[in-house]
Amino acid sequence: MRRFSWFNATALTAGFAFLYIPMIILVIYSFNESRLVTVWAGFSTHWYGELFRDQAFLDAAWVTLRVAFVSSTIATILGTMAAYVLVRGGKFMGRTLFSGMIYAPLVMPEVITGLSLLLLFISIGLDRGIFTIILAHTTFSMCYVSVVVSSRLVSFDRSVEEAALDLGCTPFDAFRSVTLPLIAPAVIAGWLLAFTLSLDDLVIASFTAGPSATTLPIKIFSSVRLGVSPEINALSTILILIVTIGVISASLVSKRRIVQQQRDEQMAEQAQQ
Amino acid sequence: MNLARRTLIGIPYLWLLLLFLVPFGIIFKISLSDYAVSIPPYTPTLDLSEGWQGIRGFFAALDWENYVFLTEDDLYWRAYLSSLKIAVISTFLTLLVGYPIAYGMAKSAPEWRPMLMMLVILPFWTSFLIRVYAWIGILSNEGYLNQLLLWTGIISDPLQIMNTPTAVYIGIVYTYLPFMILPIYATLERMDDSLLEAAEDLGCSRLSAFWIITLPLSRSGIIAGSFLVFIPALGEFVIPSLLGGSSTLMIGKVLWEEFFSNRDWPVASAVAIILLLILVIPIILFQKNQEKNQEADA
Numbered sequence: 001m002r003r004f005s006w007f008n009a010t011a012l013t014a015g016f017a018f019l020y021i022p023m024i025i026l027v028i029y030s031f032n033e034s035r036l037v038t039v040w041a042g043f044s045t046h047w048y049g050e051l052f053r054d055q056a057f058l059d060a061a062w063v064t065l066r067v068a069f070v071s072s073t074i075a076t077i078l079g080t081m082a083a084y085v086l087v088r089g090g091k092f093m094g095r096t097l098f099s100g101m102i103y104a105p106l107v108m109p110e111v112i113t114g115l116s117l118l119l120l121f122i123s124i125g126l127d128r129g130i131f132t133i134i135l136a137h138t139t140f141s142m143c144y145v146s147v148v149v150s151s152r153l154v155s156f157d158r159s160v161e162e163a164a165l166d167l168g169c170t171p172f173d174a175f176r177s178v179t180l181p182l183i184a185p186a187v188i189a190g191w192l193l194a195f196t197l198s199l200d201d202l203v204i205a206s207f208t209a210g211p212s213a214t215t216l217p218i219k220i221f222s223s224v225r226l227g228v229s230p231e232i233n234a235l236s237t238i239l240i241l242i243v244t245i246g247v248i249s250a251s252l253v254s255k256r257r258i259v260q261q262q263r264d265e266q267m268a269e270q271a272q273q
Numbered sequence: 274m275n276l277a278r279r280t281l282i283g284i285p286y287l288w289l290l291l292l293f294l295v296p297f298g299i300i301f302k303i304s305l306s307d308y309a310v311s312i313p314p315y316t317p318t319l320d321l322s323e324g325w326q327g328i329r330g331f332f333a334a335l336d337w338e339n340y341v342f343l344t345e346d347d348l349y350w351r352a353y354l355s356s357l358k359i360a361v362i363s364t365f366l367t368l369l370v371g372y373p374i375a376y377g378m379a380k381s382a383p384e385w386r387p388m389l390m391m392l393v394i395l396p397f398w399t400s401f402l403i404r405v406y407a408w409i410g411i412l413s414n415e416g417y418l419n420q421l422l423l424w425t426g427i428i429s430d431p432l433q434i435m436n437t438p439t440a441v442y443i444g445i446v447y448t449y450l451p452f453m454i455l456p457i458y459a460t461l462e463r464m465d466d467s468l469l470e471a472a473e474d475l476g477c478s479r480l481s482a483f484w485i486i487t488l489p490l491s492r493s494g495i496i497a498g499s500f501l502v503f504i505p506a507l508g509e510f511v512i513p514s515l516l517g518g519s520s521t522l523m524i525g526k527v528l529w530e531e532f533f534s535n536r537d538w539p540v541a542s543a544v545a546i547i548l549l550l551i552l553v554i555p556i557i558l559f560q561k562n563q564e565k566n567q568e569a570d571a
Contacts (some may be wrong), residue, residue: 004379007373007377008376008377008380008381009377011373011374011376011377012378012381012389015370015371015374015390016374017374018370018450019392019393019396019447019449020392020449022404022407022411022447023396023399023403023404023407025405025407025410025411025417026406026407026410026486029410038410038413038415038416038417038420039408044308058521064443074429078284078285079285081284082285082289082529084281085281085285085286086506089281090284093284094286098282098285098286098289098530100276101289101290101293101294102289103560104293104556106502107505107552107556108506109504109505109507109509109525109546109548109552110508111508111525111528111529111545112300112528112545112548112549113363113512114539114544115298115528115532115545116297116299116545117296117297118297119299119300119303119538119542120292120295120296120299122297122313123313124346127281134476135292137293138288138293138368139288139289139292140281142285142288142289145530146285169503171277173275192527196398199400200400200401200402202401202402202511203510203511203529206533207532217400220402220403220406221402221511221515224402224406224409224515225514225515227409228406228409228410228413230468232406236400236406236407239403240399240403241400243395243398243400244395246398247391247394247395247398248391249389251391255387268310268526
């Protein structure tokens with residue numbers, strides 16, 4: 001029985017319109033000729049040129065990319081280790097505290113995380129800059145990575161790992177040649193999540209950056225506070241475009257992998273018959 | 274326990290201890306200190322060179338003065354209460370907007386669902402800041418919404434939405450909507466449609482079948498989604514400061530200003546500790562709900 005009704009169609013149309021219209025308007029007005037963002041004065045790519053000539057924006061973008069790349073890479077390694085410990089590690093002293101420290105940062109208000117890290121850096125006398133932002137971002141994004149990876153670790157069949165160990169693999173070899181390939185999609189997803197979270201973060205970066213380093217969100221925030229500007233629209237459009245391409249291609253890749261997997265399973269079944 | 278296992282547990286453990294747990298101890302310590310015109314701007318600081326005397330003097334100088342100050346100045350009370358109010362109302366609004374979308378997704382043809390899922394997740398990957406920024410252009414006095422309403426003749430004077438709590442509600446609903454849709458969708462998708470068919474065969478109307486069957490069965494999704502919106506909304510900073518203007522009081526903004534504008538670190542720390550205490554209850558409830566769901570799945 002089909003339960004798709006007019007109500008559902010309206011809910012979906014209205015819902016997705018609400019989600020997407022603000023962003024579509026943002027993109028359209030990035031091609032506006034006028035400096036006044038809310039008044040349409042003709043098509044122009046003027047503001048994109050302006051954006052790429054703005055050295056402050058380019059510097060901030062470069063800082064942000066470096067921070068995101070380094071912090072998400074360390075966070076992925078630490079987060080995968082933490083997930084492995086939580087799912088496969090068995091009992092050890094302070095396990096409850098450990099899992100609490102993994103889940104708490106996910107729901108902690110950013111202002112508190114930011115303030116606490118800043119006070120730590122000040123009290124141990126660490127100069128604030130790119131390095132401290134990396135430390136801060138690594139800390140909260142490793143928790144996200146750990147959650148993503150552990151859900152994958154829970155779901156797959158443990159017997160393959162045990163088989164490898166029975167056949168004489170060392171635990172490290174078993175991890176590298178059996179576990180890691182199986183959790184690889186989750187590890188990659190975790191890295192991407194950590195990377196995006198770092199690119200996106202304003203509050204924690206503002207606390208931990210100090211006066212010497214400026215990230216893109218800090219730069220955007222300070223200019224947006226003064227009101228709308230066409231340069232920010234142009235920058236937003238570029239960021240939205242990158243995310244859209246990324247998400248669509250990721251979903252295509254995962255779709256192809258599911259199809260491939262189904263085909264493999266079918267072939268395996270046929271071979272058995 | 275061998276060395277490899279110890280390293281595997283030890284490295285992430287130490288990292289979180291040093292960069293997550295220890296900082297909370299430091300916040301707590303500084304919340305008991307006093308404001309001072311110095312670098313760092315609080316007193317006392319621990320001076321180990323004076324030995325035991327220094328440590329005793331340090332602890333003697335800590336007191337609860339900042340917490341007393343928070344109860345005396347009604348700015349802070351009003352900020353906590355207004356944050357709670359804004360978080361509760363916007364969680365409810367997000368539920369009202371999100372539930373029909375999740376419902377529509379769960380009832381759509383299975384081949385559509387991955388695409389709809391992607392459309393919900395896409396905004397989540399897009400910069401939070403940009404999604405809030407998009408509303409400034411829409412809601413401001415000369416913004417697109419007012420232009421549209423003036424042009425159609427519905428209103429004759431521009432509506433003041435920007436810099437009011439309404440703008441904050443819109444901002445929170447818009448940015449947190451995926452967090453509400455996804456858990457509700459997950460519970461609705463698992464639901465067995467034959468229950469509804471049975472109810473209708475037994476003479477239930479569609480609407481009452483929804484109230485009696487669908488809504489209770491999606492309860493765990495509603496609870497999870499509500500916590501996922503409520504908890505971060507309570508400490509929200511970006512949305513009230515960009516859309517709320519000076520008329521909206523939220524504790525995240527108060528903490529930020531106490532720290533960056535007034536440079537009063539001890540009071541900012543005390544504000545953070547109280548906020549944390551308020552959040553402990555919903556966080557524990559949320560975790561209980563998640564554990565119950567996991568048990569139900571197993």
